[in-house]
Amino acid sequence: MKKTIAMLPGDGIGREVMNGAREVLSVIAEQYGHEFNFTSGLIGGSAIDERGVPLPDETLELCRNADAVLLGAVGGPKWENQAPANRPERGLLAIRKELGLYANVRPVKAFECLEERSPFKKSVLQGVDFVIVRELTGGLYFGKPSGRSGSGEKESAVDTLVYTKEEVRRIIKAAFEMASGRRKKVTSVDKANVLESSRMWRETAEEVKKEYPEVELEHMLVDNAAMQLIQNPARFDVIVTENLFGDILSDEASVLTGSLGMLPSSSLSLNGLHLYEPVHGSAPDIAGENKANPLAMVLSAAMMLRTSFGLEEEASAVESAVQHVLNAGKRTGDLAAADEQVLTTEEMIAEIKESLEEDNAIIHIMEAYA
Numbered sequence: 001m002k003k004t005i006a007m008l009p010g011d012g013i014g015r016e017v018m019n020g021a022r023e024v025l026s027v028i029a030e031q032y033g034h035e036f037n038f039t040s041g042l043i044g045g046s047a048i049d050e051r052g053v054p055l056p057d058e059t060l061e062l063c064r065n066a067d068a069v070l071l072g073a074v075g076g077p078k079w080e081n082q083a084p085a086n087r088p089e090r091g092l093l094a095i096r097k098e099l100g101l102y103a104n105v106r107p108v109k110a111f112e113c114l115e116e117r118s119p120f121k122k123s124v125l126q127g128v129d130f131v132i133v134r135e136l137t138g139g140l141y142f143g144k145p146s147g148r149s150g151s152g153e154k155e156s157a158v159d160t161l162v163y164t165k166e167e168v169r170r171i172i173k174a175a176f177e178m179a180s181g182r183r184k185k186v187t188s189v190d191k192a193n194v195l196e197s198s199r200m201w202r203e204t205a206e207e208v209k210k211e212y213p214e215v216e217l218e219h220m221l222v223d224n225a226a227m228q229l230i231q232n233p234a235r236f237d238v239i240v241t242e243n244l245f246g247d248i249l250s251d252e253a254s255v256l257t258g259s260l261g262m263l264p265s266s267s268l269s270l271n272g273l274h275l276y277e278p279v280h281g282s283a284p285d286i287a288g289e290n291k292a293n294p295l296a297m298v299l300s301a302a303m304m305l306r307t308s309f310g311l312e313e314e315a316s317a318v319e320s321a322v323q324h325v326l327n328a329g330k331r332t333g334d335l336a337a338a339d340e341q342v343l344t345t346e347e348m349i350a351e352i353k354e355s356l357e358e359d360n361a362i363i364h365i366m367e368a369y370a
């Protein structure tokens, strides 16, 4: 299979983990006889430094000419004082909007071998396997008006939470579709006791539910959801929610897996060009130190292989390699216990590649004797 993959490393650890994903994908290409053409573009702070804007036109063009997009992370203290319209994060919001990436899928699965690294009891983590479907191109992040006016104590700031029915319907449909292929339960998270937008969200969820009689729908207020997520996380299958609620709940949920560095995501459009990125940010506190956990990025690449290219076997091979190295006790600093050896980002990637190569050798031996 011949595919073009646009890589946007971004800033901080985004660059380090993207290098790792590229190496892993190169091994997959070689083993399975694919041709992956990697193109590379600027986004975020690095784009501001080189082109003066967080999302240059040429980066968008590069993405549109690709079969899928991989993104590292954007942002960092260097660009904290940029004008709001020219912050690194604006590049990320703009690419999501421009490519129509309305559905951000964030799977949360607790690896048994990492249970010790989570602050939760084993009994809480048992059976944790859910997906957060976060609306990504509307809500509080994009609503107008947004801005500041006035001065002194009379200065005011406004952000607007606005959704059209159409925007709500398509994300809720995406969640029901996902639940249909899973444990058939959708939890729609809102703040319908206060927000008008949430009341419309809730009504729309009820309308969509009629098309999916086999899928259960429950509504949950977001404050309760934040609590249930850590009290009884195994109760969830598919959570669907507004942009900002989904952002907050997914970082919270990452603690169930042991580290934010474990959470991958896909951002899906209606036209088939999708973007894959870890849930974490550019981690300025460890950037440039070869310390970042590259597994969220590697698992995002696996999601790309499966969702964009239909390469189920290849995606599973990457996920099995991740499972294998974790089972073997290999840990970056975010996952290591005090008495455990700490691997660098590059060493972790080397372990993944080695595991893929061993796996491949076993497959060849089995084929030879079949």
Ligand SMILES: NC(=O)c1ccc[n+]([C@@H]2O[C@H](COP(=O)([O-])OP(=O)(O)OC[C@H]3O[C@@H](n4cnc5c(N)ncnc54)[C@H](O)[C@@H]3O)[C@@H](O)[C@H]2O)c1
Binding pocket: 013, 072, 073, 074, 075, 076, 077, 089, 092, 260, 261, 262, 277, 278, 279, 280, 281, 282, 283, 284, 285, 286, 291, 292, 293, 294, 296, 334
């Ligand atoms: N998708 C994105 O590009 C994205 C997401 C979140 C935050 N950000 C940006 O990143 C910058 C830093 O934000 P933040 O510090 O609040 O969040 P962050 O996700 O970058 O880091 C939060 C904490 O988690 C740790 N961490 C995150 N990823 C890790 C990994 N792969 N391995 C090991 N440890 C990891 C960091 O070291 C830090 O202690 C900000 O500019 C923010 O806007 C970008």
Ligand SMILES: CC(C)[C@H](C(=O)O)[C@@H](O)C(=O)O
Binding pocket: 075, 089, 092, 093, 247, 279, 281
């Ligand atoms: C960097 C920021 C704009 C982004 C978001 O809030 O969507 C990030 O936190 C994420 O989760 O992808």
Ligand SMILES: [Mg+2]
Binding pocket: 247, 248, 251, 279
């Ligand atoms: Mg976030």
